[in-house]
Amino acid sequence: MVRYTIRRILLIIPTFIGASALIFFAGFALPGDPVSAFGGERALPEATRNALIERYRLDQPVFDQYLGYMGDVLTGDFGESVLRRRSINDIFAETFPNTLRLAALAVVFELVIGLLAGIVAALRKGKFLDSLVLVSTIIAISIPVFVLGFSLQYIVGVQWQILPVAGLQEGFRSLILPAFVLGTLSLAYVARLTRTSLAETLREDYVRTAQAKGLRHSRVIGRHALRNALIPVITFIGIDLGALMGGAIVTETIFNINGVGFNLFRAIGTRDNAIVVGFTLIAVMIYLTMSLIVDLLYAALDPRIRYE
């Protein structure tokens, strides 16, 4: 296990280098440069332009820029936005807590509603509740996020006025709607995954064994069936959390939440390469870390998986 963990961590390094090169070169291979993007529809005076180009090392060959950038990244410095003159680290430090809170609450929704719906559906397979879960998850999966977001904002925020429409001014209350919207898609997947997984598990021989042992129905389901059925679900949620922590572009923008995705979205729109590259890199790191954790968690949850 220890060796596996070390190997797995070492494996992150080449993955990270590959991903960073891809992101960097893709970001900087686009026509034009950040300084022109900063100038807007009016060309910048030459001297101002040159001063900025020098300041952001844009006069160096792309590969040197990459090496320089990665050198900075290794020291924990993800660069500075040309358009905003702000350190990427500062922007990220400001936005990540919001994204994290949003992601965490979204996962809570996934866990509570998704799991419950999935379990009920599996136990009532073929009955009304099962059909209800199937139909509503299909709807949840097919509604575009922004449609759901706008609708909830209008109904819950404007019509009923029971939750804030946008922003984070009201703390936890502000998070409920966006977290729900953010979690909806995964919530539906979790419900379906739980349903399928649990229904399959219920047919397993060991569940029959548990029944034959004279265990209470709740214990047969909870201790014996769910414990196995939830392994893929937990894995999914872990990976999902990793993805959500990378920022939720649409949800954060619609709900005006100053998170990672919110900034990433605007940076893409304004060609703010430094933010796009820096944020994407950090998101990749978070994702890689989360998948490592999920892998290790998987081993802890399923003793059949041996990493030796």
Add this chain to the structure above:
Amino acid sequence: MQSTTRGWLRWFAIFAVLALVLVACGDGGAEEETTTTTEAAAGETTTTTAAAEEETTTTTEAPAAGGGQFSTAISEPPFIDPNLVQDSEGFEVARLMFDGLTLYDPAGGAVVPGVAESWESNDDKTVWTFNLRDDSFFTNGDPVTAEAFVYGISRTADPDTGSRVSYHVGPGYADVLGFEEVNGGEGTGVSGDELLEGLKAVDDYTLEVTLARSNALLPKIVAHPAFSPIPQAVFEADPAGWNEMPIGNGPYKMQGPWEHDVAIFLDRNEDYYGAAGVADVIEFRIYADLATEYRDVQAGNLDVGRIPTEELANAPAEFGDRYLLISSGSFGYIGLPNTVAPYDNVKLRQALSLAIDREAITERILIGTSPATGFVPPVATGAVMDACPYCTYDPDLAVQLYEESGGVPNDELVMRFNAGSGHEDWVEAVTTGWSQVLGVTATFEPLEWAAYLDFLFEVGPDGPYRLGWQWDYPSAYNFLAPLYESTSGDNYSGYVNADFDALMEQAITSLSEEEALPFLAEAQAIIGEEIPVIPMTFGTERRVWTENVSNVQLNNFGFGLWENVVVNG
């Protein structure tokens, strides 16, 4: 593997609790932050707290007497440092925090005294003297002196500042003597360490500005925040923190540092020399999405907001007298390469312009703009109404002129524009119109922003393209000289007309703006006939607000006069 025998429920619980803790922690953090801000603000305004409290008390007793707090919306600006403000968002905030030599008259296109009580110039308008009042102070207590203006204006011009609005100080605008030496120089790596030769503090309260070229419009030009006074000591103490919380001399000051992408809170500056702002606190809440902003006004969470395109039609009915529409100083046009055949043919340019149904396009697609009837929006001083005789929709005349011009090669033309900025629909309508009316094959090609800039500035356009112009100061001159004067860097169409250039020269060297008006009118007549670009739209600005506020006004720039907004009791 004893752990698994402890039960999966525990894992599950740990996971869920962890998630909830994260949510809760973040929450606590935010609350703390808010508290700190309030405390800091309270500490800062110790001397004025009593007064403010008194006033608040009065307000509750007699509504509409002032005080209170309201919120309005902006998008996150890159800068609120007045030397760098480059968008309307930053401008809105900087304008309340910094008073320049002159101020825009909220009623019209004129300027009124700001820190400068009076000004005069020599006969050829190359040397201007501004007499400053001695009771304007930065909110840290430092007096606003002529030196602060020398420093601030020079800093805008310094290439190390990296300001996108440095051109305001340079040729075609103020053209302060020595601009080229500083702005065109190598730079030293330090912002604000090179002073412009043309700026001189005669004494603490007398500023002498020497220009490289005569300029009758200087008092108007210097009302822009790029010419703001800067407290050098404050900036130099923490250059990196300056843009987070600039210290100014305007009617409002920052309550605490800029909360990026969240809000900027302004407190009324109780030591302001001029008419005090009405509200105690103005919150500029930052939005990324207009639809969200509008919903927040509908829900009553935001006091003043803008309107997304899809709500433009419903907003007047929904908000009634809490809706405001004004014409603004923006001009949308289709550029043509005047020096490239066949676009060097004036009849072809006229034909293309006549084949566009602006009424239909602004009514159905570019909702929120009005069809351009000239080259200068009516709100700018010196605008000539209907200066563009070829801006009507006249298919017959269009065809006739197209035939006479000889047309475009193979009857094919391509219009370029920047992709993803909402231009697709109207550009398609224009090219479809050309195809149908003129019998040509007109197509369009969206380009990515960077590629589009390259196409405009480096390659040079070979066919129609879209651009817009946002005024820098409220004069027709600002819509004419930059776009059509042969020497201007913003004249992308390459239009050259010696008579036009001469008129511009006469206008700028006039004794006053008033005396320049005939030259400006004549210049508009020339381009009205020659159509160097095809005018498309004049912009408008709109706001809606809740019942919590009243007296919401926008000036000609389309900026809110937030200092006048009354918070209802």
Add this chain to the structure above:
Amino acid sequence: MAGTVSTIDPRNVHPEPGEPLLDVEDVSVEFHTDAGVVKAVTDLSFNLAAGETLAIIGESGSGKSVTAQAIMGIVPSPPGKIPKGSIRYRDRDLMEVPDKEKRFIRGQEIAMIFQDPLTSLNPVYSVGWQIGEMFRIHRGASRAEAREKAIELMERVRIPEARRRVGDYPHQFSGGMRQRVMIAMALALEPKILIADEPSTALDVTVQAQIMELLDALQQETNMGLILITHDLGVVASVADVVLLMYAGRVVESNEAYPFYEKPAHPYAHGLMNSVAKLSGSEKRLEPIVGSPPSLLRVPSGCAFHPRCPYALDPCWEEIPHLREIDGYSGVVACHFAEEIRG
């Protein structure tokens, strides 16, 4: 828990040999599927006494495993249904007792082991945990007590190094050891009846013998009634007291083991005997039974065995034969021509 069902046997002592334990009478089990009603078991009756070993023999699909499930009360429902019959354990009708008591009887009074010990053990819990669960749930034992009991049981079913391996997971054991774990779990609470559903089928021949020996030895110790369910005549020959031969959901022959093995009455039994290599090593050629077992959705008319029966005559596909005694044979058989065939 024991208090609420005190009539069963609060002292949980071993029953006396010959004491009647189980009385199955006229039980049918149906499964209602989309394709139709599957009659898995029809009109099944038998008795089991303490110390007795009953072998239920049949091919797959003959209804023998469903019989076991019916006794355990774990017929999956839906789609399973028991429309008629009674299953009595001592003085209790298992189809009538409340759930709580049913759970008590399961595991504590009647236990079961399954064919595939790998899939029948929960992969994510250690074997010690799974064995110990019996004590924790039914006896309220602490974790530590349960673990000690598990080690004790593992030693009893002769799993080497039980103390070291108590925390291992099912996949870390060999097939035979896994089945021993199953047996340990089933025998944890010293049930009066053990149902072993194909306990050795998935195992090597040598291991099969070991498992059967183990079951036999354990039965000697505890006097439990043993129901052995198998398709393999050879496996049970040495241990069974009574044999129940099933075909297409019905019992077709029932007798004590010795006379049955000596000379069975039903042609199906003949077929089975001929398809098995006898340890006595006669030179007879092995003859498989022609055809395959019928689908329980479409059971052949009359005697379900008639399509495969070399002796079948007209009445066989018209009339269902009932179990009856025949001259010169101690058991009962359901065949129209049993006398003639045995003749």
